[in-house]
Amino acid sequence: MIFANNRLIYPNTSFYDAITFASNKSKEKMENKNRIALVTGGSRGLGKDMALRLAEKGIDVILTYNSRADEAEKVVNQIQQGGQKAVALQLNAGEIKSFGTFIETVKGVLKDQFGTDHLDFLINNAGFGHHAPIAQTTEEAFDDLMNVHFKGVYFLTQGILSILNNGGGIVNISSGLARFSMPGASAYAAMKGAIEVFSRYLARELGPKQIRANTVAPGAIATDFNGGTVRDNQQVNQMVSNNTAMGRPGEAEDIGGIVAFLCTDDARWITGQRIEASGGMFV
Numbered sequence: 001m002i003f004a005n006n007r008l009i010y011p012n013t014s015f016y017d018a019i020t021f022a023s024n025k026s027k028e029k030m031e032n033k034n035r036i037a038l039v040t041g042g043s044r045g046l047g048k049d050m051a052l053r054l055a056e057k058g059i060d061v062i063l064t065y066n067s068r069a070d071e072a073e074k075v076v077n078q079i080q081q082g083g084q085k086a087v088a089l090q091l092n093a094g095e096i097k098s099f100g101t102f103i104e105t106v107k108g109v110l111k112d113q114f115g116t117d118h119l120d121f122l123i124n125n126a127g128f129g130h131h132a133p134i135a136q137t138t139e140e141a142f143d144d145l146m147n148v149h150f151k152g153v154y155f156l157t158q159g160i161l162s163i164l165n166n167g168g169g170i171v172n173i174s175s176g177l178a179r180f181s182m183p184g185a186s187a188y189a190a191m192k193g194a195i196e197v198f199s200r201y202l203a204r205e206l207g208p209k210q211i212r213a214n215t216v217a218p219g220a221i222a223t224d225f226n227g228g229t230v231r232d233n234q235q236v237n238q239m240v241s242n243n244t245a246m247g248r249p250g251e252a253e254d255i256g257g258i259v260a261f262l263c264t265d266d267a268r269w270i271t272g273q274r275i276e277a278s279g280g281m282f283v
């Protein structure tokens with residue numbers, strides 16, 4: 001690897017490029033005292049807010065992006081300015097065969113940038129929306145959703161287990177759509193339902209290591225998600241508001257703090273739970 005213009009660049013791999021590095025002390029081979037969270041899809045939307053709120057709690061962050069390296073770099077800079085370490089890595093969360101290489105990369109970053117070989121929290125957040133009635137859902141669209149929202153979550157978690165500290169935690173991001181049903185979301189919502197089940201199994205299997213696993217299920221949130229529909233489509237925005245106890249769609253800032261809380265000792269007795277954060281959507 002080489003450092004150039006304050007950036008850490010790993011040659012000989014098309015899988016990812018580490019776009020930046022943590023703090024001025026990052027080259028020092030010091031034992032990292034902070035806890036470290038890996039947040040997938042931390043470049044924008046909910047994942048960005050999670051990364052920022054985790055950092056506010058004194059947790060260092062490795063965040064991933066898929067295509068928006070520019071946005072990821074902004075998040076890294078913001079975290080650094082607040083005094084925590086942060087690194088951004090490229091990851092396509094649906095390319096399961098690339099996870100082995102990705103995890104080796106994470107190990108390298110942990111060693112070189114954080115002075116450790118384990119991390120503490122995995123936040124499976126990366127994802128995209130898909131809207132189609134059952135009759136029009138193609139096998140290709142189904143497989144894309146499956147790979148990113150369920151199979152990818154399953155096998156990325158499996159890969160990270162070997163470097164997850166005892167006493168750490170996993171948070172899987174589901175959706176209110178796994179509880180209530182809205183036409184056009186069948187495949188997406190089914191994948192989210194699957195990770196809710198997966199979270200409970202993680203909780204049971206990892207409990208002996210004092211590793212907690214929970215689901216956070218946001219309601220409709222005004223982000224870029226699904227082409228920014230909740231944020232930009234007035235009809236959808238109004239429909240959500242009308243069916244939400246709090247009278248408005250959610251913002252990314254409504255979610256990140258919940259995930260950050262789950263990564264604190266105050267949440268040490270919460271595991272195997274689904275926490276819905278929807279402002280009371282369809283209650």
Ligand SMILES: NC(=O)c1ccc[n+]([C@@H]2O[C@H](COP(=O)([O-])OP(=O)(O)OC[C@H]3O[C@@H](n4cnc5c(N)ncnc54)[C@H](OP(=O)(O)O)[C@@H]3O)[C@@H](O)[C@H]2O)c1
Nearest residue numbers: 041043044045046065066067068092093126127221223225
């Ligand atoms: N917004 C909502 O209404 C809502 C409601 C319930 C649940 N959720 C869930 O919350 C999570 C985040 O959604 P959001 O609203 O924050 O969406 P967003 O604003 O569109 O951000 C999506 C994030 O995921 C990354 N990403 C997208 N596809 C990816 C892929 N194939 N591989 C790796 N990373 C990928 C993006 O990376 P780039 O920046 O590089 O593109 C970005 O960081 C998703 O799992 C979503 O299902 C969202």
